[in-house]
Amino acid sequence: MATKKSRRIFKPLVFLAALIPLGWLVFALYSDTVLGTKYMTADPVQKLDRELGDWALIFIILALSVRPLAEIFKKGELVAYRRMIGLFAFFYVCLHLSAYIGLNLQLDLDEFIKDVTKRNFITIGIINFALLTPLAITSTKGMIKRLGGRRWQKLHMLIYPIALLGVFHFFMMIRADFSRPATYLAVILVLLAYRYWVKWKKTHPKKEPATA
Amino acid sequence: MLKKWRKASDVKSSEITPKDVFLNRRKFMQAAAIVSGASLVPAFVNSGLAATAPGYGGKKYPDVKKTAFGEAEKLTTYEGLTTHNNFYEFGTGKSDPFRNARTLEPSPWSVEITGHAAKTGKFSYEDIIKPHQLEERIYRLRCVEAWSMVIPWVGIPLADIIKRFEPTSKAKYVAFETLVDPKQMPGQERDALPWPYVEGLRMDEAMNPLTLLAVGVYGEHMPKQNGAPIRLVVPWKYGFKSIKSIVKISFVEKEPPATWNIQAPREYGFYSNVNPRVDHPRWSQTKERRITGEGGLSALFTPKIETKYMNGYAEEVAHLYKGMDLNKFF
Numbered sequence: 001m002a003t004k005k006s007r008r009i010f011k012p013l014v015f016l017a018a019l020i021p022l023g024w025l026v027f028a029l030y031s032d033t034v035l036g037t038k039y040m041t042a043d044p045v046q047k048l049d050r051e052l053g054d055w056a057l058i059f060i061i062l063a064l065s066v067r068p069l070a071e072i073f074k075k076g077e078l079v080a081y082r083r084m085i086g087l088f089a090f091f092y093v094c095l096h097l098s099a100y101i102g103l104n105l106q107l108d109l110d111e112f113i114k115d116v117t118k119r120n121f122i123t124i125g126i127i128n129f130a131l132l133t134p135l136a137i138t139s140t141k142g143m144i145k146r147l148g149g150r151r152w153q154k155l156h157m158l159i160y161p162i163a164l165l166g167v168f169h170f171f172m173m174i175r176a177d178f179s180r181p182a183t184y185l186a187v188i189l190v191l192l193a194y195r196y197w198v199k200w201k202k203t204h205p206k207k208e209p210a211t212a
Numbered sequence: 213m214l215k216k217w218r219k220a221s222d223v224k225s226s227e228i229t230p231k232d233v234f235l236n237r238r239k240f241m242q243a244a245a246i247v248s249g250a251s252l253v254p255a256f257v258n259s260g261l262a263a264t265a266p267g268y269g270g271k272k273y274p275d276v277k278k279t280a281f282g283e284a285e286k287l288t289t290y291e292g293l294t295t296h297n298n299f300y301e302f303g304t305g306k307s308d309p310f311r312n313a314r315t316l317e318p319s320p321w322s323v324e325i326t327g328h329a330a331k332t333g334k335f336s337y338e339d340i341i342k343p344h345q346l347e348e349r350i351y352r353l354r355c356v357e358a359w360s361m362v363i364p365w366v367g368i369p370l371a372d373i374i375k376r377f378e379p380t381s382k383a384k385y386v387a388f389e390t391l392v393d394p395k396q397m398p399g400q401e402r403d404a405l406p407w408p409y410v411e412g413l414r415m416d417e418a419m420n421p422l423t424l425l426a427v428g429v430y431g432e433h434m435p436k437q438n439g440a441p442i443r444l445v446v447p448w449k450y451g452f453k454s455i456k457s458i459v460k461i462s463f464v465e466k467e468p469p470a471t472w473n474i475q476a477p478r479e480y481g482f483y484s485n486v487n488p489r490v491d492h493p494r495w496s497q498t499k500e501r502r503i504t505g506e507g508g509l510s511a512l513f514t515p516k517i518e519t520k521y522m523n524g525y526a527e528e529v530a531h532l533y534k535g536m537d538l539n540k541f542f
Contacts, residue, residue: 033508041306042288042296042503043359044512106516111496119494173494175476177304177404 007080014081018088021055022095045103052096054180057170059089060163061187068194083139086159090136097129121172128165131158160195163188271433273346276366281349285502288361292505294435298355299456300404301390301397302437308399309437316396316457318434318441327387327463330378337441341427343376344368348431349424354486354523356450359501365445366428371419379415379463386418387411387468388444389460397457405471411455412468412482413446414532422447422528425458448525450484481542485533486523490542 025048028039040047063086070078105111115122135156137143144152167188170181299309302316321337346366354360374386390409394400400407417423424445427434434440439456446453452472462468472480479493488498499516522529533541 029508029512031508033510036507038291038295038307038507040507042292042505042507042511043306043501044507045501046357046359047306048512103512111498114496118491121494175472175479176300177402179402 007077011081011084014084018059018085021051021092025051045099048099049096049104052092052099053170056089056092056096057163057166057184059085059092060159060166061184061191063089064159064163064188064191068191071198087136087139090132093129093132097125121169124165124169124172128162128169131162131165135159135162160188160192272431273366273428273433276346276348276428276431279347279349281351285352285362286504287350287364288503289505290430292503293361293363293429294437296503297437298357298451299399299437299439301399301407301409301457303399304404312398313436313440315398316436316440318436318457321441321459323442323458324460325377325462326460328380328382328465329463330380331376337427340373340425340442341368344372346427351422351424351445351447352523353445353447353451353454354500354519356452356480356484356492356497358492358495358497358499358519359503360517360519361503364430365424365426366431366434367424367426367445369421370423370425370444371421373425374418377463382465383463384415385464385466385468386413386415387460387462387464388413388455388458389462390455391457391459405475408459409455409471410468411444411453411470412464413444413453414467416532417446417529420529420532422525448486448522448529450480450486452480453484483533483538483541485529485538485542486519487521487538487542488519489521490539 025040028037029044029048031037032040032044063082066078066082066085070076101107101112105115116126117123135158138147138152138155147155164185167181167185170184171178174181295310296306297309298306299313302309302312319337322334323337323340324334325332346368348364348366350362350364352360353363388411390407391397392400392408413423424447426439426443426445427441429435429438434443439454439458442458443456444454444458453470467482470480470482470484472484473482486497491497497519500519501516502514504511504514520526
């Protein structure tokens with residue numbers, strides 16, 4: 001009962017918090033336009049692309065960390081926020097993709113096709129979008145029921161390769177200063193290792209004290 | 213017709229712009245005050261961008277000769293070209309040089325001349341520029357990342373400077389080196405790139421009348437974030453060839469190393485001439501975003517423009533590459 005109540009309070013808060021990055025970008029563009037600041041630099045097309053991509057990755061990683069955090073801190077109710085965070089990841093991915101096609105390529109479809117077929121990091125980005133879309137579509141309760149928990153869970157394990165591909169997409173886009181994608185990669189690997197550790201523990205229930 | 217067109221562009225650059233710059237700067241500082249006062253800005257986004265004044269510039273050169281080099285295109289504002297820089301010695305973000313370049317000490321400055329030349333040694337900044345008449349030249353700058361600016365440089369044709377040092381017949385290339393000093397260049401505390409940043413030109417490229425050793429912009433001393441006090445400007449090549457804050461010039465026999473070529477040889481060749489027909493492996497080079505200095509929505513929706521072969525300077529430089537396969541020597 002208490003968790004239901006706290007969910008009613010916290011869900012809108014999480015929702016609003018997830019909108020802060022977008023809010024900041026909108027504010028920055030507004031300020032640059034009206035006040036002449038340069039938060040989005042003199043080349044906001046590139047800046048916006050990068051920022052949105054960054055936030056997409058951050059939300060994917062956040063979605064991945066919900067379950068481990070819930071388990072470690074024994075706060076099972078946290079899992080209730082995972083869907084929303086995952087959907088926000090999809091939301092930022094969509095914005096990232098739209099900014100690239102709409103603002104960077106200025107809707108030049110010829111260029112888009114060339115990019116997707118010729119440039120590996122963009123190919124990977126598009127594949128990743130294609131992989132993430134079914135996860136977003138099947139995020140509803142109805143879909144979980146229709147698919148069955150097992151199959152749904154299997155499908156949603158895709159989020160791990162998606163996160164890794166996202167980081168590779170980032171790695172492949174730059175040629176110097178890899179600290180940022182390296183940080184993301186490290187976090188994802190830790191989360192993956194945790195997942196495997198949990199699984200290993202389940203399949204190897206302690207019979208006798210393991211080698212001391 | 214052509215004459216008339218040229219004249220119109222001259223008026224634009226010499227009369228309208230300084231005022232434009234002035235107003236822009238004022239607006240910029242006002243905006244900075246408003247925004248930093250409101251402090252609505254989350255901490256993760258450095259608000260320093262709006263709060264610091266651009267570098268060491270501001271000191272006018274007393275005698276700069278106007279030249280015919282000019283464009284019908286609008287100049288990038290002073291604010292635009294001092295807040296949006298690739299200068300990894302101060303950080304890899306576009307606004308990092310603006311924020312971090314204040315630690316650079318462009319004066320006193322000296323440049324070491326070495327290699328196959330009659331006159332070598334250490335020369336102070338003043339020694340290097342004093343015998344020459346400073347010129348203003350308005351050049352397009354095309355970054356390999358598919359954005360571009362139009363910049364009124366102050367400088368000296370590199371050829372005039374090179375002649376003074378009397379390179380010998382063994383000098384087939386000219387190599388350049390940027391300062392290494394993590395105290396002045398905090399970005400060098402991390403090895404985002406191998407330091408020092410190095411670049412090079414073939415001798416005939418270095419001697420081409422377009423090649424400039426620049427010491428300023430908009431009639432003023434070079435802002436720190438733009439490569440104070442002395443940098444190269446090679447307008448028909450991608451921007452990264454135009455090495456900044458030079459401390460060493462060597463006359464060498466073999467093709468010298470170039471930083472980005474070392475970093476990613478498949479993507480950045482030694483020549484790196486602007487060429488819309490040769491794609492960068494990760495993006496097309498057929499178009500570019502012209503950075504005017506205006507940010508926000510207008511910059512977000514400005515139509516891209518076609519990139520020209522040799523950045524529009526083919527008439528002056530295309531002969532340098534006659535018979536070369538530019539797909540191979542990119």
